[in-house]
Amino acid sequence: MTTLLEKGRLGQSLAEYDIVDMHAHLYWSVPSTDSAADHLVRAMDQSGVQTSVVSSLTSGSFRMEMCNEVMAEAMRKYPGRLLGYVYVWPGDIDAMKRDILKRLEQGFVGLKMLIMGGFDYTSSAYAPAFEIANERALPVLLHTYGGQRGLADQVPTLAKDYPDVSFVLAHAGAQQVEEHIRIANDHANTYLEVCTSSATYRAIETLVENVDVDRIVWGADDLPLNMSHQLGKVLGAEIPEEVKKKILSTNARTLLAKSGA
Helix, strand or coil, X not given: CCCHHHHHHHCCCCHHHCEEEEEEEECCCCCCCCCHHHHHHXXXXXXXXXXXXXXXXXXXXXXXXXXXXXXXXXXXXXXXXXXXXXXXXXXXXXXXXHHHHHHHHCCCCEEEECHHHCCCCCCCCCHHHHHHHHHXXXXXXXXXXXXXXXXXXXXXXXXXXXXXXXXXXXXXXXXXXXXXXXXXXXXXXXXXXXXXXXXXXXXXXXXXXXXXXXXXECCCCECCCCHHHHHHHHHXXXXXXXXXXXXXXXXXXXXXXXXXX
């Protein structure tokens, strides 16, 4: 039987594995004449990825409504291939709530937040968004790069306060992997997503050895990262074949099913 790693090395299709990317983006400044959505789906096709869960960061000013409208158009163009995270920025709390509810009605499946937007995750301004996510058992993707604020100092509080949210912690294994491991082991509603531009030695293996493998999911962060490169970290990891399949597909499908996606 040909292994996932062998198929990757041979350039064979991985489409049969129903791979799910839990962390993708749309940008306007893609190096192509294609739209951002076209670019992303082409990369998915080349890498054998079936579904990407995507947030749009296409506006230079990161305007919430504009970004989410671009994402809604992409979902309509590629139904089932591109699922939407509502990009959330709480500068105007009432407008934030309106846009979240509007986008969920349009079929968005979760929320996306960035610590770099001027608000801590534990800010009261974000609370209405988390309350909506908790009521609907949504996944919330958080930028949680090791060593930056937002991970060790804020995620444990969020996980306790919003027990029905599935917190997807982006960039697990990049730095301070022990913090991601500790939080995942302390809080059953946290999931570790493994996209990184650089990583600690044996990052995937370390997570698998120390965390419930059912709560590790794959993401590419494409753009700006390369989807095939991010796949290679899992394909080449020294872990059982069945665990690779869980990380690449099963765990994400199970997570998304919690909210009916």
